[in-house]
Amino acid sequence: MGKKCIICRKEAEFRIKDTPDYYCEECAEENFADLSVLVKVEEEARKLKELIKEKLDSEEDDEEN
DSSP: OOOBHHHHTOOOOOETTTTEEEEEEHHHHHHHHHHSGGGEEHHHHHHHHHHHHHHHHHHHHHHHH
């Protein structure tokens, strides 16, 4: 289940870094003059997936040794 915009409850595309505040593109544009201050949700998800993969790969290597 994806994150929802805190204003309109649509699927969120942006988040304020280090907060649980998520925004859809429309609400983000309306409420922030500069979208570069926000973090793309899909970018954060990609980073988290990479971190998990690295952790799992490391554990597999440890088990083989």
